[in-house]
Amino acid sequence: MMLVMPVMQLIILPLAMDFDVKFVNLAVVDNDHSTASQKLISTVTASGFFKMKGNASSYKEALQLIQKGQADIILEIPPSFEKNLVRENRQQLALYADAINGTKAGIGSGYLLSVIRSYSLALDIGLKSVPKDASAGAIDITYSNWFNPLGIYRYNIVPAVLVLLLTLIGGYITALNIVREKEMGTIEQINVTPVKKWQFILGKLTPFWIIGMIVFTIGLVISALVYGIVPKGNIFLLYAFAMVYLVGIMGFGLLISTYSSNQVQAMFVAFFFMMIFMLMSGFFTSIDSMPGWAKLISDLTPVTHFIKTDRMIILKGSEWKDVKTEFFYLVAFALFLNSWAILNYRKTN
Amino acid sequence: MKQLLVFIRKEFYHVFRDRRTLLIMFGLPVVQIILFGFALSSEVKNIRLGISDNAEDVNSRQIISKIRSSDYFIVSEKKIGYGELEAEFRKGNMTAALIFPNSFGNDLLHSGTAPVQIITDGSDPNIAKTVVNYLTNIIQAYQAENFGRAAGYQVVPEIRMLYNEEGNGSLNFIPGVMALILMIVCTALTSVSIVKEKELGTMEVLLVSPFKPIWVLIAKAIPYLVLSILNFTVILLMAVFVLGVEVRGNVPLLFFESILFIITCLSLGLLISNATNSQQTALLLSLMVMMLPTIIFTGFMMPLENMPVPFQVISNIVPAKWYYNIIKSVMLKGLGFEYVWKETLVLGGMTVFLLTIALKKFKTTL
Numbered sequence A: 001m002m003l004v005m006p007v008m009q010l011i012i013l014p015l016a017m018d019f020d021v022k023f024v025n026l027a028v029v030d031n032d033h034s035t036a037s038q039k040l041i042s043t044v045t046a047s048g049f050f051k052m053k054g055n056a057s058s059y060k061e062a063l064q065l066i067q068k069g070q071a072d073i074i075l076e077i078p079p080s081f082e083k084n085l086v087r088e089n090r091q092q093l094a095l096y097a098d099a100i101n102g103t104k105a106g107i108g109s110g111y112l113l114s115v116i117r118s119y120s121l122a123l124d125i126g127l128k129s130v131p132k133d134a135s136a137g138a139i140d141i142t143y144s145n146w147f148n149p150l151g152i153y154r155y156n157i158v159p160a161v162l163v164l165l166l167t168l169i170g171g172y173i174t175a176l177n178i179v180r181e182k183e184m185g186t187i188e189q190i191n192v193t194p195v196k197k198w199q200f201i202l203g204k205l206t207p208f209w210i211i212g213m214i215v216f217t218i219g220l221v222i223s224a225l226v227y228g229i230v231p232k233g234n235i236f237l238l239y240a241f242a243m244v245y246l247v248g249i250m251g252f253g254l255l256i257s258t259y260s261s262n263q264v265q266a267m268f269v270a271f272f273f274m275m276i277f278m279l280m281s282g283f284f285t286s287i288d289s290m291p292g293w294a295k296l297i298s299d300l301t302p303v304t305h306f307i308k309t310d311r312m313i314i315l316k317g318s319e320w321k322d323v324k325t326e327f328f329y330l331v332a333f334a335l336f337l338n339s340w341a342i343l344n345y346r347k348t349n
Numbered sequence B: 001m002k003q004l005l006v007f008i009r010k011e012f013y014h015v016f017r018d019r020r021t022l023l024i025m026f027g028l029p030v031v032q033i034i035l036f037g038f039a040l041s042s043e044v045k046n047i048r049l050g051i052s053d054n055a056e057d058v059n060s061r062q063i064i065s066k067i068r069s070s071d072y073f074i075v076s077e078k079k080i081g082y083g084e085l086e087a088e089f090r091k092g093n094m095t096a097a098l099i100f101p102n103s104f105g106n107d108l109l110h111s112g113t114a115p116v117q118i119i120t121d122g123s124d125p126n127i128a129k130t131v132v133n134y135l136t137n138i139i140q141a142y143q144a145e146n147f148g149r150a151a152g153y154q155v156v157p158e159i160r161m162l163y164n165e166e167g168n169g170s171l172n173f174i175p176g177v178m179a180l181i182l183m184i185v186c187t188a189l190t191s192v193s194i195v196k197e198k199e200l201g202t203m204e205v206l207l208v209s210p211f212k213p214i215w216v217l218i219a220k221a222i223p224y225l226v227l228s229i230l231n232f233t234v235i236l237l238m239a240v241f242v243l244g245v246e247v248r249g250n251v252p253l254l255f256f257e258s259i260l261f262i263i264t265c266l267s268l269g270l271l272i273s274n275a276t277n278s279q280q281t282a283l284l285l286s287l288m289v290m291m292l293p294t295i296i297f298t299g300f301m302m303p304l305e306n307m308p309v310p311f312q313v314i315s316n317i318v319p320a321k322w323y324y325n326i327i328k329s330v331m332l333k334g335l336g337f338e339y340v341w342k343e344t345l346v347l348g349g350m351t352v353f354l355l356t357i358a359l360k361k362f363k364t365t366l
Helices: A004-016 A035-046 A059-067 A081-088 A102-127 A154-184 A186-191 A197-227 A235-259 A263-280 A292-300 A302-316 A320-344 B002-017 B019-039 B058-069 B082-091 B104-111 B125-147 B173-200 B202-208 B213-241 B251-275 B279-297 B309-317 B319-332 B337-361
Strands: A024-030 A050-056 A073-077 A090-098 A138-146 B047-053 B073-077 B096-100 B113-121 B154-162
Touching: A004 A154, A004 A197, A004 B279, A024 A035, A024 A059, A024 A102, A035 A050, A035 A073, A035 A081, A035 A102, A050 A059, A050 A102, A059 A073, A059 A090, A073 A102, A081 A090, A090 A102, A102 B154, A138 B125, A154 A186, A154 A197, A154 A235, A154 A263, A154 A302, A197 A235, A197 A320, A235 A263, A235 A302, A235 A320, A263 A292, A263 A302, A263 B019, A263 B279, A292 A302, A292 B019, A302 A320, A302 B082, B002 B019, B002 B173, B002 B213, B019 B173, B019 B213, B047 B058, B047 B125, B058 B073, B058 B096, B058 B104, B058 B125, B082 B096, B096 B125, B104 B113, B113 B125, B173 B202, B173 B213, B173 B251, B173 B279, B173 B319, B202 B213, B213 B251, B251 B279, B251 B319, B251 B337, B279 B309, B279 B319, B319 B337
Parallel strands: A024 A050, A024 A073, A090 B154, A138 B113, B047 B073, B047 B096
Antiparallel strands: A073 A090, B096 B113
16 A cells, blocks of 8 residues: 555646646626627637637526536626727726636636737727827736746646655654554553663654655656656755655654554544645645745644755755755754654653 | 434443544634635735846836835845846745846837846746736736827726625635535544444444444434534634635525535445444545545545546545535525535435445444
């Protein structure tokens, strides 16, 4: 299971996680049926951003489509659209967006606005003579996205999934470890031997640490083979980070283990904390958008730091001097969590 | 009947004695609601923008002050050469850079076009796209104000955000949190509870007693049913009072659908408990096999329509997906039963199916 799980996760998660807003379902209500309105509709259709859900004959009918979840935005063209445009040079259009999913509504209406803007400009050039000073003051904006020019979301997700793998193995399995011995009673036998606490704990950690690094390597190989993601930066740096991070997370698992009395509890508690860590770490949502207190909490978890540096090293090729503060954070976490676990573990109850 | 009540009381004692699990059971939704409601947001804010103003003339300063006054960016100005940009990005200090060439103002006034360049850190494509959008809008607005044509056609769109005029970013998550919590509590805890008896050996005792095996299962399920309804109520109250969400739909209908979903999850829990004899496996199965699909295939974290088609087909088997749609329609859009009867039927069908299999496979002898 330990080998199948990373493969499955690496394949399923990046495929499923695509936050891109690609197709927005649009319903059009054309109350004008004029040449201008037809032109607007065809410009919108041709833009390729929308899946046209047909023309409804009234706002009420279109609203039904939104209620059923079949449409995301309604574009309503008022009657006398063309007439007012020609006479007063100004006309209003109504857009109604299903805003339950705020991002989708925002991006969808953004697309629609830019299409309408270009329709406006096209009208201008076609129907009226271009005023003399129209060409002055045009700001030409060029943009480029570095490190990921095509904007492929997978490049963002795969490094994070690698961190997720290590977190699962490190956190869950070590959490179960000591508790299982407690439940089975074999821990009593170990407690009466002269083995020191730290030797005992180190002994428990080591095999799983090795397995964790093997899983990490498998993960890297899969990302290269399946997704073509090869780390741009120094691979030894990446491994150094992974090693320290794994020790830290295992320390956390052990800590949970020392506080729980049975396996189910340990798993549940581990799950609870893992979920909070993953959510706050910048895996799904961006850290910059968080309010100050949330950022503080996010900074306190080792997961955040590793996801950040993992992405930096793999995608941007960041070097030691760029990530050394993060490295020291991770070392500090590892030391702190493991010491706490060792101190908390009592040989006698 | 009296026997059943006694058993139910015993099961309640079991549940209440495990304080830690109880704490997590109720703490989890509270934490998630707070996180999703206040900390996590799919909006893009506080973007660290580095501006390299090589022109330093009236126009570039005006654009920069416009950018500063919009709430989206944290602006830091540095004079960086093009060659140093990559190093800056590698340090992770900047999410995007805006570069004005030194002849900006001149070009604008005399030759008609002036270039500016936006460079974004593409590691997160959505943020990159949004940054370009924001900056483009601000710059184009500046252009329209100062150099815009007075004459010309203007088509002015007015946007109305339906169901969410306040622009609450967390609406999408709340039904998802409900589905997730109910699924976890009902499926995982129920299955563990039954398997624990098997593991400890006390199940045998129960089975040889004159007590019907069916009642054993029902007795085990009831405490979790009650607690889940309580949990659902807590989530609802938190959504209304802490997050300010308006419940537009019929509240009894909400409860009815939730109880149906709870029973679906309980049946799933029963099914899992039949399949295994160890608590660890039961918990693992419930958490990994049930929870991960719920998160991915419900569509509340990641849009379903972006996934490859086979995934979309699989999502139809996940009961949480139907429940999520029902809650969204009833609670957030305020629709009535006539809009959700299809999903309710599907959920009901799944429940009956799962229950039948679970009860059939329940071994009355060991």
